[in-house]
Amino acid sequence: MKAIQYSRYGSPDVLELVTLDDPVAGPNEVRVRLKAAGVSPIDAKLRSGALQAHFSLTFPKIPGRDGVGVIDQIGEGVVGLFIGDEVCVAADPTRSGTYAEAIVCASSRVVKKPPNLSTSHAAALLQPGVSAWISMCRTAMLSEGMSVLIHGGAGAVGCQMIQLARHLRLNVTTTCRAQNIDYVLGLGAHRAVAYDCYDYGDDYRDDFSLLRHIDVVFDLIGGETHARSYQVLKAGGQLVYLSATPFENQAEKYGVSVTRAMISDAPEALHAVAQLAGEGVLMPGVMATLPLAAAADAHRQFEAGQITRGRIVLNMEDGS
Template identity: 30%
Template structure:
């Protein structure tokens, strides 16, 4: 089968398009004929080797972390899905490879594709959807009426997160350049801050939650927007020590994680706030809940651009600019 893969870490020119063996399934797996996948920063960071200290992967490494397609085979122990079902999913971090014509995955990690979305639209959802769900609901405890600041509202995660938060009755502020304001208003943002000319700490206060998708550059200003006891959830940088311990036994990596957590929590305490880090995990049940919101018309896909499988390198280059509005899609088959 055709796939996009690398044989070693490096730059985007390491990406190859070629033939590899079609995967086999176990009793609790399904084999998916891939229709589309999406590009996420974690995908091109894998090419650079940015996560190699935490996640050990084997070469050749097929790229791609989420997608959508049609079930071609089901394992003997699978009862919830059937051949021909249209599904979408986020794969486990230790078993990536959706930029391929076929992908094998445990059935508990998939969900039926929203009926009102194309495969390309559905492929744009899993990683950003699960990241948002786990950050806002599990880590931050968002409820109806919560005041939430979502950084980079026009990005893949941000554009989904605004809609998700509004679906649960939150008041949403977000940041973007002025040329994105119309889109963000359409998505439901209550307040939009122009990060090029405004400072969030001067414009916002009394917020319950900050969803930080940009990292350290906005960390301290974000704390100034929170009320006492507010929560900042970060999805970039070094995970929390308990999470790191699940992936590696390397003492140095663990030590770095502990020091980082101590520093992050210390900064949060300075502002009477709480710091939490999220390393998102795959979950089919949560995806089913997200699919329900989509089918109810509360969330729509925002697509920046679409590339064929042969143009993964170009798609990564587009993503790495940081200028994409919504998600970048890899179309794999009709």
């Protein structure tokens, strides 16, 4: 099989296209013949060595957290899955990933592909979808009619948060680049703040910190954005954050709570996200598709800040 791998930490240049033997499914595992893989920020951070303190990698390493394909081998003890099933994969970040024509993983790490999603959209579903679902449905204290502020609404996680928030009947404000205003409003946001444009017109505020009485802020950014988010919360409000730029916790000063969303690939979360996508609630964001061989280019675009909407998806079936 063809795969992308790297044998040391470094720049995107360490990513190489190689030919390897197909992996073999062991007990409680399945082999998935992959059609596409989503390119996630964690893929680039693992490759660069930025997460060495949190993840211990074995080299050579095939990157990739998200993927979609067809089961073509089933190990002993697997129940509920069959050869020929189309599935989405949430790969273990410390093992072989999805930038390959095949992957072996625990059967608990795959879910049936929602039939209404294209291959590219299915490849970008699980990792950002799980982040959104755990943040909103297992971490935040939400009820119908609440006002929420979602930072980075055009990103892969943010776009699914907006859709999930509308499904939960929340009042949604989001921040994004000016060029993505129409995009996030189309996803279901009631209001958008263009953080990079200070003369966008009368319809949008350019400073989210002028907002008030927000029930919950979802912080996907950290740093200065986190610091400016406290003042928009009402007394007793909640700030939920994912892994982000370091920040100072000022919860006591403002009379609010600060909670980290503990993201994991729990089967409950994977199945919930797949079900919501199948019901038409969640549609992953896909900015572009590239052939597998262009994985290094995808990482360069991410590190250059050029991925402003959703994910880049690597297509295994594109031989160019």
